[in-house]
Amino acid sequence: MDPFQKRTALRIGVVSFLLASLASPIAWIVTREAAEESVVALASEESGRLLHRFDSIDLSGPNAPQHAKEAAFAIAGGLFDIAEIYDANGNKLAESLTAEGDAVESLLPQHGAPRYTAASYESLKPSADLWLLRVFIPLRNSATDPKAAITGYFEGVRVIPAWQQEQIFSNSLAMALMVGLASLLCGAALYPVVVHLSADNARKAREVLESHIAMMEAMGRAIAKRDSDTGAHNYRVAWIASRIGEQLNLKSDAMQALIVGSFLHDVGKIGIPDAILLKPGRLDDAEMTIMRTHVAQGENIVGGIDWLEGAHAVVAAHHEKWNGDGYPRGLGAQAIPLAARIFAVADVFDALCSKRPYKEPMDFDAAMAILEKETGSHFDPDVMVAFQSIARKTFDRLSNTSEDEARMLMEERVRVHFGM
Numbered sequence: 001m002d003p004f005q006k007r008t009a010l011r012i013g014v015v016s017f018l019l020a021s022l023a024s025p026i027a028w029i030v031t032r033e034a035a036e037e038s039v040v041a042l043a044s045e046e047s048g049r050l051l052h053r054f055d056s057i058d059l060s061g062p063n064a065p066q067h068a069k070e071a072a073f074a075i076a077g078g079l080f081d082i083a084e085i086y087d088a089n090g091n092k093l094a095e096s097l098t099a100e101g102d103a104v105e106s107l108l109p110q111h112g113a114p115r116y117t118a119a120s121y122e123s124l125k126p127s128a129d130l131w132l133l134r135v136f137i138p139l140r141n142s143a144t145d146p147k148a149a150i151t152g153y154f155e156g157v158r159v160i161p162a163w164q165q166e167q168i169f170s171n172s173l174a175m176a177l178m179v180g181l182a183s184l185l186c187g188a189a190l191y192p193v194v195v196h197l198s199a200d201n202a203r204k205a206r207e208v209l210e211s212h213i214a215m216m217e218a219m220g221r222a223i224a225k226r227d228s229d230t231g232a233h234n235y236r237v238a239w240i241a242s243r244i245g246e247q248l249n250l251k252s253d254a255m256q257a258l259i260v261g262s263f264l265h266d267v268g269k270i271g272i273p274d275a276i277l278l279k280p281g282r283l284d285d286a287e288m289t290i291m292r293t294h295v296a297q298g299e300n301i302v303g304g305i306d307w308l309e310g311a312h313a314v315v316a317a318h319h320e321k322w323n324g325d326g327y328p329r330g331l332g333a334q335a336i337p338l339a340a341r342i343f344a345v346a347d348v349f350d351a352l353c354s355k356r357p358y359k360e361p362m363d364f365d366a367a368m369a370i371l372e373k374e375t376g377s378h379f380d381p382d383v384m385v386a387f388q389s390i391a392r393k394t395f396d397r398l399s400n401t402s403e404d405e406a407r408m409l410m411e412e413r414v415r416v417h418f419g420m
Contacts, residue, residue: 009191016187020180027179031172039079039158040121040135046079048137057139059087059152068094068152076101080156082108087152090114100159104132114138114153118146131160223269233350235406236398238262240346241339242413243394247386248342253310255417258339261302261314263410265343268298268315295319295328313337318344323377333380341380345371345387348378353395364395 059068068085072094075083081101085094090113097105107126116136124132134157142148160168223234241262245255269277272294276287283291298315302308317331317340324332352367362370368391375384387394398406 012187012191012194016184019187020183023183024176024180028172028176031175032168035168035171036121036123036133039160039164040133042079046075057151058141059085059093059139064152065093069096072096075156079158081159082155082157084155085152086114086155088150090153093152101157104130104157104159108132108134108157114155116153117150129162131165133158133160219264219267223264223266232401232403232406233354234263234265235403235410236350236354236401237265237343237346239406239409239413240350240394240398241343242410242417243390244342244346244383244387245339247390248338248383250338252417254339257310257313258342259410259413259417260308261311261318261339262343262346264298264302264308264311265314265318265347266294266298267301267311268294268296270301271297292319292327313339314343316340318347320344321378322380325377336380338380338383341383345379345383348374349387349391349394350398353398364392367395 053071053074058064064087072083072085073096076096077098081098082105083094083096084092086092104126107130108124114136117138119135119137121133121135124134126132135155137154137156138150139152139154140146140148140150238259242255242259245258250258272291276283276290279287295316295318299312302311302315314337317326317329317336320326320329320331320336320340321344322333322336322341324330326336349367349371352362352370353364355361368388371379371384371387375381397409401409
């Protein structure tokens with residue numbers, strides 16, 4: 001199992017466990033309440049039948065107390081252990097208790113004369129092994145019209161026997177376990193689907209990323225060829241810049257932008273005429289003005305392609321200097337994007353240490369002497385501190401490196417920072 005699959009399994013497992021932990025108690029409560037309501041509904045139905053049988057619905061006549069007593073006596077001992085019947089004014093007409101009802105009557109909350117208009121119930125747990133259900137039912141002559149006048153009240157208490165408590169507990173527990181298990185099974189069923197979809201998305205994203213990087217390399221090589229270069233310079237400066245960025249602990253997005261920007265820093269040169277770009281001698285002022293337009297042209301190129309947008313900082317500011325003497329905007333110090341400040345060090349170091357048609361490569365000490373001299377004027381001092389810690393290893397690694405080797409170095413950093 002690879003790291004992604006482990007993370008996916010862990011996340012789905014945690015979510016499934018949390019869902020089960022939440023859903024199981026809810027299922028327990030819902031099932032228990034459903035059982036209570038079932039008991040209450042059955043008891044209410046039975047009590048209503050007996051009240052009608054003993055003519056104890058309309059409790060306003062002279063025989064009402066006698067009818068109420070007969071009904072209460074008949075109801076108690078069935079589904080209720082306490083049966084109380086009140087008239088429309090809330091006066092108690094009759095009460096009947098079983099032995100169990102008599103034992104628990106003192107534990108019931110006391111209340112005044114009944115005045116409720118809708119049936120309800122309450123569940124009481126006076127002790128761990130004692131469970132009571134108390135119902136409150138307004139009596140009406142019409143069983144179908146809830147707005148009919150109330151003629152009396154019936155209140156009943158059922159002591160839930162141990163066997164029924166066990167049955168309700170078992171049913172509630174079974175439902176809670178079923179819901180919890182279903183949550184876990186759903187998580188297990190979702191895992192391969194999520195892994196497959198994520199792997200497919202990752203594959204497609206990787207293919208898109210690889211095509212972008214291949215296009216980036218093609219653009220970089222095309223520009224290098226126009227500039228009479230082998231293209232190895234672009235690979236080397238992208239690698240050097242990435243190493244400095246790592247020393248500065250740049251985050252993933254910043255590292256990606258730094259690498260792409262470093263590789264395509266001179267992309268605007270594609271719009272410079274060959275007569276200027278390939279001129280062997282020194283450029284005059286007019287030609288230099290045209291040459292410097294490659295920065296603006298590069299900005300236009302990378303600004304029109306979404307996935308190259310991150311390269312803008314380096315492309316736009318790679319000729320700026322710490323003291324503000326650079327171009328095209330004369331930015332200085334912190335106003336220069338950090339990626340461009342990093343690239344400036346990498347670019348000059350590689351240029352000094354590389355063999356060119358017009359010069360031999362400098363040795364390490366000579367190149368570093370120039371960089372250190374320009375620190376604070378051309379280069380950001382903090383970036384130079386970061387570079388100095390890896391400069392010697394960088395020089396040794398790049399000495400006599402071919403274009404293919406430089407490409408491999410850059411691609412290694414690409415794999416690390418682009419998640420390939």
